Amino acid sequence: MPAFLRILAVSLAAAVFGTALVAIPAFADTTSTAPVTIAPPTDRQVNVAIDALRDVLDAMVDRSVMTLAQRDAVVDAVRTADWDGYSIERLGDILGVLVRRDVISARQRDAILDGVRHSRANIFRLAVVLDTLTPAVLSRAQHDAIVDALHRADWDGFSIERLGDILGGLVDRNVITARQRAAILDGMRR
DSSP: OOHHHHHHHHHHHHHHHHHHHHHHHHHSOOOOOSOOOOOOOOHHHHHHHHHHHHHHHHHHHHTTSSOHHHHHHHHHHHHHTTOOSSOHHHHHHHHHHHHHTTSSOHHHHHHHHHHHHHHHHHHHHHHHHHHHHTTTTSOHHHHHHHHHHHHHTTOOSSOHHHHHHHHHHHHHTTSSOHHHHHHHHHHHHO
């Protein structure tokens, strides 16, 4: 048998064997009586989510939409529930308990949820802005450095001013230029 045919035969045999191994789990009995457990959020996830939520609540306190006692009650309830920042529906459920107990009003609950949704929209908008500016205005290394700086600073998407401050730090360290910072912030404000 020529060498080429031997290599082909071995490749085909490996492909057939590999396909058989992959197909076996598809026919296996996957019903399990073991309960499914979901890992609780890490302390860091909870802290970042609480800090982000606190920004929304502080803005509501500043506008006299909420009292300091209400803000603290919301933070305590969310922290007790280990809200990780991912499910707005779960946050709504946690806040719903506070509404039923007359700690906050339904209108305040809706304002909090709108603020959290707004922060998510800002985060997605920043991702689009960075992707649009890369590679025409930003290099891939600069893009990655910006994302890394935002993660390190735990930017939560609420404050465009804070985003500007973080980007200003990158300008000070000569990672990006002031013109690139302005282009990013212009994209965020559109």
